[in-house]
Amino acid sequence: MLDDPTMKAIPIYALFGELVADQEHEWLHWETIAARSSRHDFRIAPHRHEQLFQILQITAGIARATIDGATYDLSGPAVIVVPALTVHGYLFSRDVEGVVLTLMERDVLGVGRAVSEITAQPRVLTGGGLAEVNRAIAALIAEADRRDMGHGLAMPALISLLLVALLRARRMSDDRAGSRHDRAVRHALAFRALVDSRFRATRAIGDYADALGISPTHLNRISRQILGVSALQLIERRIALEARRQMLFSSLTIRQIGAELGYDDPAYFTRFLTRMLGMAPSRYRQAARASL
Numbered sequence: 001m002l003d004d005p006t007m008k009a010i011p012i013y014a015l016f017g018e019l020v021a022d023q024e025h026e027w028l029h030w031e032t033i034a035a036r037s038s039r040h041d042f043r044i045a046p047h048r049h050e051q052l053f054q055i056l057q058i059t060a061g062i063a064r065a066t067i068d069g070a071t072y073d074l075s076g077p078a079v080i081v082v083p084a085l086t087v088h089g090y091l092f093s094r095d096v097e098g099v100v101l102t103l104m105e106r107d108v109l110g111v112g113r114a115v116s117e118i119t120a121q122p123r124v125l126t127g128g129g130l131a132e133v134n135r136a137i138a139a140l141i142a143e144a145d146r147r148d149m150g151h152g153l154a155m156p157a158l159i160s161l162l163l164v165a166l167l168r169a170r171r172m173s174d175d176r177a178g179s180r181h182d183r184a185v186r187h188a189l190a191f192r193a194l195v196d197s198r199f200r201a202t203r204a205i206g207d208y209a210d211a212l213g214i215s216p217t218h219l220n221r222i223s224r225q226i227l228g229v230s231a232l233q234l235i236e237r238r239i240a241l242e243a244r245r246q247m248l249f250s251s252l253t254i255r256q257i258g259a260e261l262g263y264d265d266p267a268y269f270t271r272f273l274t275r276m277l278g279m280a281p282s283r284y285r286q287a288a289r290a291s292l
Helices: 033-040 105-109 113-119 130-146 151-172 183-198 205-212 216-227 231-249 254-260 266-277 281-290
Strands: 028-032 043-049 052-060 062-067 070-075 078-082 088-092 097-104 123-126
Touching: 028 033, 028 130, 033 043, 033 088, 033 097, 052 105, 052 130, 062 078, 070 078, 070 123, 078 130, 078 151, 097 105, 097 130, 105 151, 113 151, 123 130, 123 151, 130 151, 183 205, 183 216, 183 231, 205 216, 205 231, 216 231, 231 254, 231 266, 231 281, 254 266, 254 281, 266 281
Parallel strands: none
Antiparallel strands: 028 097, 043 088, 052 078, 052 097, 062 070, 062 088, 078 123
16 A cells, blocks of 8 residues: 655655756656566655656556545556656556656646646546557657657657647546646646746745735745745745856856846855855856866
8 A cells, every 4th residue: 555645755856956067858768667666666655756747658457546645546558647746656566567758847838738738737547548648658759769860859749749649538538636636736836937937036935925826824835845845945946056057157257146146235145155055156166167
């Protein structure tokens, strides 16, 4: 049996991830369910991902899935759609067959609102309509492994086709999780998106709360519950991430970076970065550039 631990105990991965150098766009990671789960005795404890979108395809065997606190007993064929921040865990039979696809949330959301019915909340699909989904998954995996001419054009096109197939399957099949998505998770996703677009303009929690139509206290509670940090910590982490990028890839002075990020007092900005980085920003810049 899968446990349903408190939200504080659930790991969160890739929260405004660490800065890395530019690299080839990774569209998809995939592996078989057996390869992933056998390392953990076919049990994946409840957890969530900050910026990853997963699709679990079960073609044979049995699975018990825990999705945002609800439990589903499934046998293949079935497909589970897991947007970012959805708490999910699994217990599989040892004869389970199928694959796990992991996509970047930004690539999925980039397809647009036409498929938001699939991308905005978790889905557990069984019954009819999955044949087209299975074909779309196979085509996406084949292209991901191929990496031939036009790969950068083919991958987003095939991701779009997969989402369309999931949308059609959802309307034809038994969707057993669609109505259970937690409102707090939707608020957390909206807050994170607002921070990403407005962190240069404001650090005031009240501004974000007003935009979401909730109180600052409620926003802080949601942020701690869903994202694992306070609302202010989330904002500060995003600012620190941008500052690290600027220090590494631009010639701006620390004072100029601070001004661009809304800090009028250079000494205050330096103290802020020292606290966030664990060292003086000048030292961080020197060490980071030396490691490239």
